[in-house]
Amino acid sequence: MLVAMSTMRIFGLAAALALGLALTGCASTGPFVWASALPPETVKDNVTIIQGSDIVNVRVFREDTFSSREHVRPDGKISVPIVGEVMARGRRPDEVAKDIETRLKSMLKEPNVTIVLEQPAQISVSVTGEVRQSGTFNMEPGTNVLHAIASAGGLNDYADGDKIFLVRKSLNQRVRFKFSDLRSGVTTNVTLQAGDLVVVE
Secondary structure, eight states: OHHHHHHHHHHHHHHHHHHHHHHHHHTTTOSEEEGGGSOGGGOOTTSOOOOTTOEEEEEETTOTTTOEEEEOOTTSEEEETTTEEEEOTTSOHHHHHHHHHHHHTTTOSSOOEEEEEEEOOOEEEEEEESBSSOEEEEEOTTOBHHHHHHHTTSBOTTOOTTOEEEEOTTSSSEEEEOHHHHHHTSSTTSBOOTTOEEEEO
């Protein structure tokens, strides 16, 4: 009788453990926000930001003396003729242009500066999970989650098309995508940043 009760107790514990594991598996997705629920103003990635190692063309209207082609140095600065050193990395081209215009006002009546990125630096994005080839890929600025998945060879046979996540250090939770929405262009407005991680479950 004692043996039978012990056996039943073991089976009961095993069943409880199995249920607990099953519930844990169901909850493994963790906290997230759907990409389609993100307000438009939170998607700021389409704004061009000057990166380290970019090459920029500084053009001052009708003033070739001040115009130049500059490589962003490791310290993030560029050296503009006569103006001197200007911080460029992490700023928009128009912001840097306004900075240079302000400095030129003591030398020119109405300076008009334009900055164009000649060679945008690629961004490094990692893709892991149920894809054909996990890894870290160098991608062009402005690319999205669908491009990252394509770089990893696409989804494998075990992938859940409704469980695609973007992990970004600056966000307090993951952003969730559906593969069908990515393919139809519904959520391709969310572009990638350097250091992003795409996880396919």
